[in-house]
Amino acid sequence: MSAPATSMFTPAAKAMAEKLDLKMGRANLEEFASTLEELAKANPNIIAVTSDSRGSGKLAPFGKALPKQIVEVGIAEQNLVGITAGLAACGKKSFGVSPGCFLTARSLEQIKNDICYSDVPAVLVGISSGVSYGALGTTHHSLHDLAVLRAINNLTILVPADNFESHQAILFAAKATKPAFVRFGKAAMFNLHKPETKFEAGTAITLRAGNDVAFIATGETVVHALLAAGQLAERGLNCRVISMHTIKPLDTEAILKAGRECRAVITVEEHLVHGGLGEAVASTLLQGGVGKPFRIVGIPDEETVPGAQADIFRHYGISMEGLCETAAKLLK
Amino acid sequence: MKSSLTDQELQLKAVALRRAMLRLIVNAGAGHTGGGLSCLDILNVLYNRVLNVSPQTFTSPTRDRYVQSKGHCVEALYAVLADCGFFPAADLDTVCHYQSHYVGHPTRHIPGIEMNTGALGHGLPICIGMALAGKMDSANYRVFTLLGDGELAEGSNWEAGLAAAHYKLDNLTAIIDHNTLQISGHTRDVMSNDPLDEKWRAFGWAVKVVSGHDYAALTEALSQPAEIGKPTCIIANTTKGKGVSFMENVAKWHHGVPSEAELKQALAELDAAEAKLKTSEK
Numbered sequence: 001m002s003a004p005a006t007s008m009f010t011p012a013a014k015a016m017a018e019k020l021d022l023k024m025g026r027a028n029l030e031e032f033a034s035t036l037e038e039l040a041k042a043n044p045n046i047i048a049v050t051s052d053s054r055g056s057g058k059l060a061p062f063g064k065a066l067p068k069q070i071v072e073v074g075i076a077e078q079n080l081v082g083i084t085a086g087l088a089a090c091g092k093k094s095f096g097v098s099p100g101c102f103l104t105a106r107s108l109e110q111i112k113n114d115i116c117y118s119d120v121p122a123v124l125v126g127i128s129s130g131v132s133y134g135a136l137g138t139t140h141h142s143l144h145d146l147a148v149l150r151a152i153n154n155l156t157i158l159v160p161a162d163n164f165e166s167h168q169a170i171l172f173a174a175k176a177t178k179p180a181f182v183r184f185g186k187a188a189m190f191n192l193h194k195p196e197t198k199f200e201a202g203t204a205i206t207l208r209a210g211n212d213v214a215f216i217a218t219g220e221t222v223v224h225a226l227l228a229a230g231q232l233a234e235r236g237l238n239c240r241v242i243s244m245h246t247i248k249p250l251d252t253e254a255i256l257k258a259g260r261e262c263r264a265v266i267t268v269e270e271h272l273v274h275g276g277l278g279e280a281v282a283s284t285l286l287q288g289g290v291g292k293p294f295r296i297v298g299i300p301d302e303e304t305v306p307g308a309q310a311d312i313f314r315h316y317g318i319s320m321e322g323l324c325e326t327a328a329k330l331l332k
Numbered sequence: 333m334k335s336s337l338t339d340q341e342l343q344l345k346a347v348a349l350r351r352a353m354l355r356l357i358v359n360a361g362a363g364h365t366g367g368g369l370s371c372l373d374i375l376n377v378l379y380n381r382v383l384n385v386s387p388q389t390f391t392s393p394t395r396d397r398y399v400q401s402k403g404h405c406v407e408a409l410y411a412v413l414a415d416c417g418f419f420p421a422a423d424l425d426t427v428c429h430y431q432s433h434y435v436g437h438p439t440r441h442i443p444g445i446e447m448n449t450g451a452l453g454h455g456l457p458i459c460i461g462m463a464l465a466g467k468m469d470s471a472n473y474r475v476f477t478l479l480g481d482g483e484l485a486e487g488s489n490w491e492a493g494l495a496a497a498h499y500k501l502d503n504l505t506a507i508i509d510h511n512t513l514q515i516s517g518h519t520r521d522v523m524s525n526d527p528l529d530e531k532w533r534a535f536g537w538a539v540k541v542v543s544g545h546d547y548a549a550l551t552e553a554l555s556q557p558a559e560i561g562k563p564t565c566i567i568a569n570t571t572k573g574k575g576v577s578f579m580e581n582v583a584k585w586h587h588g589v590p591s592e593a594e595l596k597q598a599l600a601e602l603d604a605a606e607a608k609l610k611t612s613e614k
Contacts (some may be wrong), residue, residue, distance in 0.1 A: 047468075071464060074498075076491035079457045083495070086461020089447060091393060092468070094461070109451055110488075114458055118440060118448040 100126030130270030147275025210238030401455020453486025482514030497536030544568030
């Protein structure tokens, strides 16, 4: 046992971030909240629905600025999703905001029926998802959400990697005429994109070119893949890094291209290794006739190791060092 | 859709609707017969006397909304919507058939249906969202939902019960089809929810208890919110299988499908009820 990790990044990883000129931004959750507030000030039909979660969702300023555009339902996630659906059915652009662990488990049936099957243009926002709540334990982890949501028809699933993708994901969701789910963590994130980057839901963004290993990553793990690619470049390996910000619909073209052009493929996600990005990529490659050395890096099917998010990431190899090791083994 | 039909004319319509419902269930080979018959009079009054909605106004933002939380009784709703002209009555011949959108629970593919329901405990939260939207827009539409009494074991209803009172949603009316039976038997044996009226009052709702087959009482209870600043709960005491003697208060008719002989007998009873109503009309 050791004390909680003080940082997500080792000194070597921090040095690589500096070398790659990555600047630290804010938490994606904060970017979400300020983007939503900005949009809601211009559009009174935007309504945030919270389950005693306005603090966790960084929506307290939204609530103060726009008290008529926030609905508090108390600690009642099933009710939150039903109300979000009813608002959307009556012309509101409703955003149901609740911790990912509760939102996508306790109220899964409401997501399936009230939002997706009824086809209302509501947005669900899973906050503090994955292992963001770290040492609070498995009750507060959402490592199942992508798997269960992928299995529901009529839902766009977005997992932004940095502040830029978070901003763009909310702009997309606010305009969407179909149901959408957006997943956020709560750690401050490095900015990975240039402001002029083109963002389109369903189209992956290639952050770095290369044909040795393709890292296909999503959400808060993308930065680790980028750092690993930087580290591997110093060993003479050119690695591709793809930010798969949309889990559904999946950019199968980018996956097949990477599979065909690279010597190996590694997927990275803050999710159980079952049912998430990794298995979606594996399915795409196999059905596309592409057979390359392949690894899914994520949380294995076991009781998750106790610890902070940084501890858990490092424990399971979701780090610059861990991904370099996985790449080296895969290319042997 | 407000008509000028008298109680007696509506009762005659109810006979025709029961007939249509039974026929479509037999044709579909599936359906929730007992609960459909218990809630049919409520739907008849709602659509012909209370709801401000018609095929022509169904897309109007200011229409009244009805969400059938006890979605399994869709056959009664299909019969009423067809009668009101939301879709051709011939469509009822396709219920539960391959590639027909008229599936065994309500979906928005069907004109007149607001939300997809069928899993229980969903209608009331959805209606709170609809009622809140109405309040936000200062629109004067009302929102109605129909719940089964067995359905009340779903905890989401009670989450919603708190929220509706918290937000003082007097534009919301929940009707409970209190037929006291569910698929496994008497609700009091499966999971008792008595006293229902006291529970809803304790949650901050205005409560009315009426006979769910009394047209005058239903009309009076449904025509306006019971109390300003409170959501309305109408406990409609009904008979499961109402109108067909051998189906009344028999749990097996929850989703029993009549045989041809049983249908014949049921239709004969409805013919007799119709004749009696017509005689009393004279």
